[in-house]
Amino acid sequence: MRSEFSTDFVRDMDPVLGEHYTQWLPYCRESIAATIDELAHPDAFPRTLGIDNGHVDRDLLHSACVAPFRSYLRRSGKMLRPYLVCLCLEAYGRDPRTRPREVALAEIIHSSSLILDDVADDSTYRRGDLTAHQQVGMLVAGAVGSEWLNLGFEVVWRDRESLGSRITSRLIEELAWEHFVTGLGTTVDCIWPWQEKTNCLPGEYLQQVVHRSTSYTYRLPLKIGGLTADVPESEVAKLSAFGEQVGLGFQIVDDLLNVKPADEHWGKEVAEDIVQGKLTLQVILALERAEGARRARLLEILRSGTHVQSELQEAVGVLEETGALEECRRLATELRDGALKIADDLGMDEIYRRRLKALACYVLRRTR
Amino acid sequence: MSAVIDFSELQLLSNRAFARWVPRVATNEWLREVSGESRFVWDLDAMQDGFLDPLYEIFDKHPERWRPILAAGLMQAADIDAASQDAVLAALELQFLTSIMLTRFRNGRTAAEAQSAGEIPFAVIATVSYTARQYAPTLVIRHAASLSPDAKTWLAYRFGRVTVQGAAGAAYNLFRWETKKTLMDESSYLAYLRYFVSSASFVLSADCAIAAAAPISTFAAQLQEASACAGIAYHLAAECETWRGDDGASLEPGHFLMGPNHAPDRRDAGPFDGSENIGRWLALAKAERDKAEQCTQGLPRSLQAVFLDFLESAVDAKLTTEREAASAK
Numbered sequence: 139m140r141s142e143f144s145t146d147f148v149r150d151m152d153p154v155l156g157e158h159y160t161q162w163l164p165y166c167r168e169s170i171a172a173t174i175d176e177l178a179h180p181d182a183f184p185r186t187l188g189i190d191n192g193h194v195d196r197d198l199l200h201s202a203c204v205a206p207f208r209s210y211l212r213r214s215g216k217m218l219r220p221y222l223v224c225l226c227l228e229a230y231g232r233d234p235r236t237r238p239r240e241v242a243l244a245e246i247i248h249s250s251s252l253i254l255d256d257v258a259d260d261s262t263y264r265r266g267d268l269t270a271h272q273q274v275g276m277l278v279a280g281a282v283g284s285e286w287l288n289l290g291f292e293v294v295w296r297d298r299e300s301l302g303s304r305i306t307s308r309l310i311e312e313l314a315w316e317h318f319v320t321g322l323g324t325t326v327d328c329i330w331p332w333q334e335k336t337n338c339l340p341g342e343y344l345q346q347v348v349h350r351s352t353s354y355t356y357r358l359p360l361k362i363g364g365l366t367a368d369v370p371e372s373e374v375a376k377l378s379a380f381g382e383q384v385g386l387g388f389q390i391v392d393d394l395l396n397v398k399p400a401d402e403h404w405g406k407e408v409a410e411d412i413v414q415g416k417l418t419l420q421v422i423l424a425l426e427r428a429e430g431a432r433r434a435r436l437l438e439i440l441r442s443g444t445h446v447q448s449e450l451q452e453a454v455g456v457l458e459e460t461g462a463l464e465e466c467r468r469l470a471t472e473l474r475d476g477a478l479k480i481a482d483d484l485g486m487d488e489i490y491r492r493r494l495k496a497l498a499c500y501v502l503r504r505t506r
Numbered sequence: 507m508s509a510v511i512d513f514s515e516l517q518l519l520s521n522r523a524f525a526r527w528v529p530r531v532a533t534n535e536w537l538r539e540v541s542g543e544s545r546f547v548w549d550l551d552a553m554q555d556g557f558l559d560p561l562y563e564i565f566d567k568h569p570e571r572w573r574p575i576l577a578a579g580l581m582q583a584a585d586i587d588a589a590s591q592d593a594v595l596a597a598l599e600l601q602f603l604t605s606i607m608l609t610r611f612r613n614g615r616t617a618a619e620a621q622s623a624g625e626i627p628f629a630v631i632a633t634v635s636y637t638a639r640q641y642a643p644t645l646v647i648r649h650a651a652s653l654s655p656d657a658k659t660w661l662a663y664r665f666g667r668v669t670v671q672g673a674a675g676a677a678y679n680l681f682r683w684e685t686k687k688t689l690m691d692e693s694s695y696l697a698y699l700r701y702f703v704s705s706a707s708f709v710l711s712a713d714c715a716i717a718a719a720a721p722i723s724t725f726a727a728q729l730q731e732a733s734a735c736a737g738i739a740y741h742l743a744a745e746c747e748t749w750r751g752d753d754g755a756s757l758e759p760g761h762f763l764m765g766p767n768h769a770p771d772r773r774d775a776g777p778f779d780g781s782e783n784i785g786r787w788l789a790l791a792k793a794e795r796d797k798a799e800q801c802t803q804g805l806p807r808s809l810q811a812v813f814l815d816f817l818e819s820a821v822d823a824k825l826t827t828e829r830e831a832a833s834a835k
Contacts, residue, residue: 187670187671187674187701188667188671188701189697189701190697190701193693193694193697193698193701194678194694194697194701195682198678198681198682198685198686199674199678201681201685202674202677202678202680202681202682203674203677203678254636257629257632258629258632258633260629274677274681274684275680275681275684276628277608277676277677277680278676278677278680278681278684280608280632281673281674281676281677281680282673282677284636284639284669284673285669285670285673285674285677288666288667288669288670288673289670290666291643291662291663291666291667291670292663292666292667292670294663295663298659303655303656303659304655306659307647307655307656307658307659310643310647310659310662310663310666311644311647311648311662313666314640314643314644314646314647314648314662314666315644315648317640317644318540318541318637318640318641318644319541319542320640321633321636321637321638321640321641322537322541322553322557322637324633324636324637325552325553325556325557325630325633325634325637326549326552326553326556328556328627328629328630328633329549329552329555329556329630330552332556332626332627332629332630333552333555338549339547339549341546341547342546342547342548342549342552344545344546345544345545345546345547345548345549346549348545348546349541382545
């Protein structure tokens, strides 16, 4: 079901986070626009690709390689990732305004990953509008996602002189590794429906989430912020652990909202994960707990690819009856509490720790 | 028997390097080494079925290992022990394999349509390609212990850049056909191969040697240009294999300037169809090959010898095979 995306989510945030986020949001947008223009303006893009201008149709190159990506940026995303880079830089005594490329990097990677997610899931809508592959085809969209994801290396490389060798190297290392492990997690995610596995372990799901989605949600932006601020590796590790913990909670809540959106602004098809036969934690738990006809019916719906809402709601009913949804909420709360403990140990002023803690709480109670 | 490069030995070395970093069997030890400690528990069967098996299927179908062989040969010419660069050589082959992995799929289809019954789903193949491609710079920057820190950073960046070029090229070519339904002219196609088609390039092989052997960097531009031309020559010659198919068979997407959803029968393929075009293609390949040779003038004798030996054994041999096949037909 299609619905319009709204930006009133800030009301779900604690003011200590919401006000700071609102303060930095214009700069985040500005940095992203400037960085994308620098890379991908029609006059600049062939050079970014290392191409002699005379050999390509620049307008066509732009339409194919830049326009689908820009369309994702125009869809009023939350810009939480670039904000987190700003937060880290400021928290460690650096002025975010001196690092527009690294601020933009977090959103470039996030938007690219959304394009690839939509291809992998064959989703119809993203933030209330058609997904990239619905507009330009599966392979073009996949190629554009991969292209922009890897332009992150270019963004860092352009700043190598001001960042210095060590930070440049560490940023490139983390980009490469995060992209790779995201692929490993995604492998598990897409192999389960193909093989119609039904006996997956909750731990296997959480392991794939650690790799598949915690990177782009929070772990990588926090690492970008910490590394760019040149904090000690031990501090980067804490930021990474915090991001991973919050990211795990985020995914579990995302799975819950997917089957039971909090309001009409969800922006995706309701229970899309069930349409795709995904074995999310709540489904794995329900399959462990349900017996006989109820279990068989849940499996039947998961494998049918149905878009019929009454059938999808029947499957959601099984998730509820078995207590799977409640168990997932409990685990999300545990993960949030773990994140709060990690935040207590971060070497930044109390006000910034409070903001990160507010983020962990927001992720748990968010409605979209 | 080659005079300079021991191709069999370097092919074995390349296979060993690949197996070192991409094992045929998924284990927790391998995952721990490349992705870190497991926080929960890995589904090893999924790693096997969804990553390693599809990757090895294509690895076994393409046993030449030209790219790591060229890199290793150039390293040896600069007195670098190529065996110590196993992560780099594995990364090179990964980059090549992923560049040819998605060619069987055509654009404008849904994920469900983009596969035949019984085949590995599009989403899985796309994920294998994605993961392997991102694994390559990870191998370079995390596991190429013999490279200097700056060389690792530069080489990882170069791997990322090739991925960007390849992805942009795929998007550009597919979108061009979808919107314009016109063929590229010859010079545009050559430019397309040069800038966009990573499988048609040996430049990363040169880059790996440059990163491993600091003295080679003095000749970086020459080596890169020679490698680019040699790659295009090899690719053009390899494309002739497609031309030699049955008249009624469909051309594959990406071959011969065709559009992805509208790959026509050979007899309808327009001005590029027919045996005279095979001759034309081989002439273009020969011209690129000669440019590659020209670029090696001025290289130190040891580097030049390795490159010319590679040119002869890889590119010239392919050209000869295709010339003979065209004549026979």
